[in-house]
Amino acid sequence: MNKHVLLVDGMALLFRSFYATAVHRNFMINDNGVPTNGVNGYLKHLLTAVQTFEPTHIVCCWDMGSQTYRNELFQDYKANRGAPPVELIPQFDLAKEATEELGIVNVGLKGFEADDCIGTLAALYQKEARVTVLTGDKDLLQILNEQVTVALMQKGIGNYKQYTKALFEEEMGISPKALIDMKALMGDSSDNYPGVKGIGEKTALKFIQTYQTIDRLLENVHELTAAQQKKMLAGLEDLKLSRILAEIKCDVPLSCPIDETKMQINQERAAAMLRLHQIKGIEPMVNRLSEIEIS
Known part of the structure; x- marks a missing residue:
């Protein structure tokens, strides 16, 4: 089985990256007045993971708004969470744009969480590929099996605790x-x-x-x-x-054929996007990955 899919929890990467620098109010605001600190860190996490795990295919999953079917079942679900900081709000769309310009597919479905999309795609892709889930959310450990591993992000960039089904059961x-x-x-x-x-x-x-x-x-x-x-x-x-x-839903009604998720970094489009939004320090990472032949 030569196919290896990396399913990325985009929300986890973006939030982690934003708060890592926001604590010092280092929002990296560009000439258009848009903060880029979260997207900058998000891209560093994403590209480092690609280099580490060498996937043949990749998908990035996102929440599509704060309301999901879980809120219909229980109105207080996540009600203790405040609104995202104003400096983070424009970075949701910017992160998705950056992902798309890299040549990576974004997936999200209104009414469901990113976790549900990840669970669904893992269930779908595991029939023909190895699957690695990149996240900071331990809830996703529930989808572990012989074909699905979960890489939990640790402190810093490029540090992971990789869970297999066997390791989880042992622990x-x-x-x-x-x-x-x-x-x-x-x-x-x-x-x-x-x-x-x-x-x-x-x-x-x-x-x-x-x-x-x-x-x-x-x-x-x-x-x-x-x-x-x-x-x-x-x-x-x-x-x-x-x-x-x-329970993470693994039967969300979304369509994302594996053949449409092949890992192909688009160097020129990515470079243009990074320069347009003044996202610094990422272009060398893109260039290095573009030189790697992913088979």
Whole structure:
């Protein structure tokens, strides 16, 4: 199997890059008054990953607005997150433009998150290719299997913790899919869904290590302590909802044939775009990649 697809979580790369320099208010504003700090770092992360993983095919996935089907199910989903900083807002479109000018396909679908697009494409492409997911989001570890690996970005550029299914199972003692049930039990303060009140990460992990699934846990709820039984029975509705919210959808109705995602850096278009928007320090990286023959 010679095809190797890199699925990039564009949102994770852009947010990480923006906040890395925004803390010092180094927004790199160009002559048109548009900040470029997030896009600059995003491109460094993206091109470094291409050099590191040497994919034959590549897709960059994006959120398409803040409202998704999860908000319809639970109106407070991610309600604890404020609006993005004004300096970041114009960089969403600029990052997508830069990606396109590099010759890389952008994918996003209104009503779904970038994670759902990644999960769907991974399920589709794994039939004929190895798949590497580049992200900073541990939620995506739930899609690990023999064909899909997840590279979690660490501090700095070009530093990754690469998870295989085997490594995840060795570390956690549960299957990747079981991460969904674990998250449903413990909830997620970042995404603002409840889980079972009073059940934290350690207890949730222990429950899933012991019973494998929520269904089996509920079948054997009598084996829990009286306090745990009370929490579980009181939190059944929140548990059911949280499980739906925690699961990455792998059947999003999008179309992106693998043949349209072949890795081909467009040096001239990329250089013109970088100069137009005064995004500095990236052109040498593009030139180096353009010289590499990706087979």
